[in-house]
Amino acid sequence: AVCLKYLPQYFENQTLHHLFWCAQGVNIILWAIYETQIYPRFICPLRQLPGPTGGYPLLGYGLIRFKKPVGPEYLKFMQETSHNGLMRYRGFLNTNNVLLASPQTLAEVLVKRPYDFEKPEGPRNFMRRVLGDGLVLVEGDVHKFQRKRLMPSFSFRNIKDLYPTFWDKSIKLTDAIAEKVLASSGGTGITDVNFWSTKVTLDIIGIAGLGRDFNTIKNSDDLLAQTYDKIMEPSLGKMIIFALTSYKLHWLNQFVPGRIDAKLESATDSLRRTCIHFVHEKREKSAAMGSESTDILSKLMETNEFSNEELVDQLLTFIAAGHETTSSTFAWVIYLLASNPHIQSQLREEIHANLRTTSPVDADSDLSSVLESLPLLNGVCNETLRLYPTVPLSMRTPRQDTTIAGQRIPKGTEIYIVPWAVNRDQELWGPDADVFKPERWIDAETGKPNNTGGTSSNYSILTFLHGVHSCIGQGFAKAELRALTAAFVGAFEIELAYPDRPPIPAGLITTKPEGGIE
Numbered sequence: 001a002v003c004l005k006y007l008p009q010y011f012e013n014q015t016l017h018h019l020f021w022c023a024q025g026v027n028i029i030l031w032a033i034y035e036t037q038i039y040p041r042f043i044c045p046l047r048q049l050p051g052p053t054g055g056y057p058l059l060g061y062g063l064i065r066f067k068k069p070v071g072p073e074y075l076k077f078m079q080e081t082s083h084n085g086l087m088r089y090r091g092f093l094n095t096n097n098v099l100l101a102s103p104q105t106l107a108e109v110l111v112k113r114p115y116d117f118e119k120p121e122g123p124r125n126f127m128r129r130v131l132g133d134g135l136v137l138v139e140g141d142v143h144k145f146q147r148k149r150l151m152p153s154f155s156f157r158n159i160k161d162l163y164p165t166f167w168d169k170s171i172k173l174t175d176a177i178a179e180k181v182l183a184s185s186g187g188t189g190i191t192d193v194n195f196w197s198t199k200v201t202l203d204i205i206g207i208a209g210l211g212r213d214f215n216t217i218k219n220s221d222d223l224l225a226q227t228y229d230k231i232m233e234p235s236l237g238k239m240i241i242f243a244l245t246s247y248k249l250h251w252l253n254q255f256v257p258g259r260i261d262a263k264l265e266s267a268t269d270s271l272r273r274t275c276i277h278f279v280h281e282k283r284e285k286s287a288a289m290g291s292e293s294t295d296i297l298s299k300l301m302e303t304n305e306f307s308n309e310e311l312v313d314q315l316l317t318f319i320a321a322g323h324e325t326t327s328s329t330f331a332w333v334i335y336l337l338a339s340n341p342h343i344q345s346q347l348r349e350e351i352h353a354n355l356r357t358t359s360p361v362d363a364d365s366d367l368s369s370v371l372e373s374l375p376l377l378n379g380v381c382n383e384t385l386r387l388y389p390t391v392p393l394s395m396r397t398p399r400q401d402t403t404i405a406g407q408r409i410p411k412g413t414e415i416y417i418v419p420w421a422v423n424r425d426q427e428l429w430g431p432d433a434d435v436f437k438p439e440r441w442i443d444a445e446t447g448k449p450n451n452t453g454g455t456s457s458n459y460s461i462l463t464f465l466h467g468v469h470s471c472i473g474q475g476f477a478k479a480e481l482r483a484l485t486a487a488f489v490g491a492f493e494i495e496l497a498y499p500d501r502p503p504i505p506a507g508l509i510t511t512k513p514e515g516g517i518e
């Protein structure tokens, strides 16, 4: 209106309406230039942090978190730029993202002030489809409440009591492979370890989590197992949906070709329906007969503090969080042992000297003490967890403007914690950080297992993270891995069927060997 009134000679044929929209267009362009060029480069308090230069115009290094595997680029940033534990790199639209790269900054965010940070909303919305609103995704007081109720199920005592289940299922696994893969071919055969490992870990979490034996080792066409396979199988379509949801563009998901979003929706609906059925069935059973059960669902029900809907969310969480992660780690154990035949033979000797691997465990044998004391077995499992963390990256964002190590961090900044990179950092692990060396986990003087891999800080290994949001199932997963590895290596000699095709860790939140390990 001002232009039309005072400068009419310049706007002869223009209406107020036209001018309004032109001004809006100019505004949007100026705003975009400010947000993507001026603010990140000249104003943002993070701009002076050390970090890589370059990256794609406007995309920065935003695509690296979708790479296969996720992690090597972050490690490169850490190794190529000198830093004090806090780094910056440009993400989508040039936003400054923060990378935590030292034990001090990791401790501050994960342990000292964990509730000042939370998982960003976009990735959380994607994960919610599979995990429900269970322990992984809740924050603040709700998280404190749920974690306290779940902790007893993961106590040292409870894990010890679960060893016979882990062992029994491990023996069922080796028996099934011997019968279905080896019997018909004179004792030698090719099979995909990942195919079997997802079944056995699903069976284990079924028993420990809800007192139910899915028995998918026997019934490999079980619906639950197939649904998880469909959801977890890495694919480009799912990657695009994850990226769109992460950047709050989920309304575009429906346009991803192949009806991927609809298929994902139908698979996650089916999971929820199955879990609703499990919860109802368990309620009816315990109302009719009382409950002596020790599984996680029964223990939560006993507290009388969870509605059915909340129990379904917890169930979705620990079935998903508790089986794919361990399953993939076990597949990597087998890959690393097949690639290192010398270590494989030493491990077999250790197992045969201490365990009768083909039989179910005697009622009075202390399986947990035996398995936990075997130095090489523990070394192999810990070294695999170090080299192939199945959650290679986790994100946080500050709830308010805050500081980390004295550096101002604006609310909404994406903060990256990258177990893959930290676990392979040469500063922490030495020049052979990339090498599979189970002996790191064996004390040179006593010959007993150690918990630090020979490094000086707990924060050198981030596979289970640390602090209040660290993996509640860490002890469970390690015990399960020991049993599976001991039974498998005790029973079979392993070679890679295709040594010239190294498997690649792929996936969205958790990773698995793409195409399996044969």
Ligand code: HEM
Binding pocket: 135, 136, 137, 147, 205, 317, 318, 321, 322, 323, 325, 326, 329, 389, 390, 391, 394, 395, 462, 463, 464, 465, 468, 469, 470, 471, 472, 473, 474, 476, 477
């Ligand atoms: C090798 C196996 C496993 C790995 C590598 C792993 C890794 C992790 C990581 C990195 C987190 C933290 C995620 C984050 O905050 O961004 C986590 C959380 C969690 N994990 Fe695991 N996990 C494993 C096995 C298990 C098992 C067996 C269970 C249950 C039986 C389990 C249940 C959970 C739950 C409930 C949380 C959420 C904890 C919280 O926020 O308080 N995980 N896991």
